Structure formats: C-alpha cells, structure tokens
Amino acid sequence: MIENKELILLRPSKDLENQLMEYRQEFMQYNEKIKKDKNNINGSCSLHRFDLFDEWLDRVNICATDESLSPYKTIASTFIAVRKSDNKIVGTIQLRHTLTKELRDDGGNIGYAVRPSERRKGYATQMLYLVLEFCKELGLDKVLLDCDETNIASEKTMIKCGGIFDRKQPIYHSNGEVEIVHQYWIYL
Numbered sequence: 001m002i003e004n005k006e007l008i009l010l011r012p013s014k015d016l017e018n019q020l021m022e023y024r025q026e027f028m029q030y031n032e033k034i035k036k037d038k039n040n041i042n043g044s045c046s047l048h049r050f051d052l053f054d055e056w057l058d059r060v061n062i063c064a065t066d067e068s069l070s071p072y073k074t075i076a077s078t079f080i081a082v083r084k085s086d087n088k089i090v091g092t093i094q095l096r097h098t099l100t101k102e103l104r105d106d107g108g109n110i111g112y113a114v115r116p117s118e119r120r121k122g123y124a125t126q127m128l129y130l131v132l133e134f135c136k137e138l139g140l141d142k143v144l145l146d147c148d149e150t151n152i153a154s155e156k157t158m159i160k161c162g163g164i165f166d167r168k169q170p171i172y173h174s175n176g177e178v179e180i181v182h183q184y185w186i187y188l
C-alpha cells in the first residue's frame with residue numbers, strides 16, 4: 001500500500017470508473033493547456049484522450065506490464081490519488097520506470113496532476129513524496145522531472161520534494177513553436 005495519513009495511491013481499476021470519468025470531466029471543463037497539450041491530464045496515462053473508460057484501462061494495463069507496447073517504451077505505473085477522509089480522487093501520478101532518450105529530453109520519469117478544485121492544498125507534494133517511496137522500493141537511485149518554464153506550481157512541487165535543477169531544455173513542436181522546459185533530478 002502506498003499511503004500516508006491523508007492520501008492513498010491506487011492502481012486504476014474498473015470500480016473507479018465513475019469517479020475517474022467525473023475527474024476527467026472536471027479537467028475538460030477547466031480547459032487548461034499544459035505543455036501545449038489542451039486538456040492534458042498529467043500523470044493519468046492520457047485519460048483525456050479516452051471517451052471510453054475500458055479502452056483507457058487497457059492502455060494503463062499495457063503500459064504497466066509491457067514496455068514493447070507502451071508508448072513510453074518503458075514500464076509506466078499509473079496511480080490514482082484518493083483522499084481517505086471522503087474517498088475523493090484528488091490527482092493522478094505516473095512513474096516511467098526507465099529514463100529513455102525521449103523521456104530524458106521531454107517528460108522525465110514522473111508526471112502528475114491535481115484536479116483544479118483541489119489545488120494548493122499540498123496534494124501534489126504528498127503524491128510526489130509517496131511515489132518517490134515507491135521508486136526507492138524499486139531500487140531507483142534518481143528520477144528526472146520536468147515542467148514548462150512558466151509552470152511555477154509544478155516547479156515548486158519538485159523543489160519541495162528535493163529537486164535539484166539540471167538544465168533548461170528546448171522542445172520543438174511541429175507547429176514551429178519552441179517551448180522551454182526546466183529539468184530537475186531528485187536523488188533517492
């Protein structure tokens with residue numbers, strides 16, 4: 001069990017369907033752009049792209065078990081952060097177990113999001129701490145995280161969890177736009 005006093009991280013399962021689709025809907029309504037991706041739900045294994053829950057769950061399970069079929073080209077473990085006091089889903093967080101060349105340049109080992117209505121309550125920090133414990137159990141000695149240079153909330157979260165600034169990395173998009181991301185290492 002990956003948990004602390006307030007939160008528990010669960011693997012996605014069918015019994016979370018209604019809650020997760022409601023979580024997804026909140027992001028759709030909020031309509032934010034993260035790293036040039038509209039309505040992106042970070043750390044969710046791209047829940048925003050799936051209207052059908054079962055198709056998304058299949059993808060989550062493939063990513064967690066078969067690196068050759070995973071779009072990340074490594075095993076990716078997705079977790080749902082649930083608040084224990086009322087069983088509400090507050091966030092999603094994903095660990096990509098190996099840092100491939102692609103992830104080294106863009107994405108890193110860990111992505112996360114907190115639903116808009118539950119932000120600024122310390123949940124991202126707690127979720128990241130919990131996943132770092134899982135990383136230690138896996139035997140990882142460091143993980144890379146990145147965020148858009150304008151994403152102060154995410155950058156602060158990384159720093160609070162021990163992030164050490166590594167470098168600024170340009171990301172070239174197909175529409176000609178260039179985005180600068182800040183990369184941080186967390187040593188375990």
Ligand SMILES: CC(C)(COP(=O)(O)OP(=O)(O)OC[C@H]1O[C@@H](n2cnc3c(N)ncnc32)[C@H](O)[C@@H]1OP(=O)(O)O)[C@@H](O)C(=O)NCCC(=O)NCCS
Nearest residue numbers: 042112113114119120121122123124125146147153154156
């Ligand atoms: C980034 C995100 C996960 C932070 O979640 P959160 O639960 O609000 O974060 P926390 O409450 O743990 O706050 C962490 C730190 O960031 C600060 N912070 C949070 N939101 C902030 C904001 N909008 N502006 C400035 N600082 C902010 C907090 O104050 C805290 O720092 P402090 O303790 O020094 O005050 C959330 O804003 C989010 O889901 N954003 C969209 C997805 C995303 O950007 N994911 C990361 C992609 S790289």
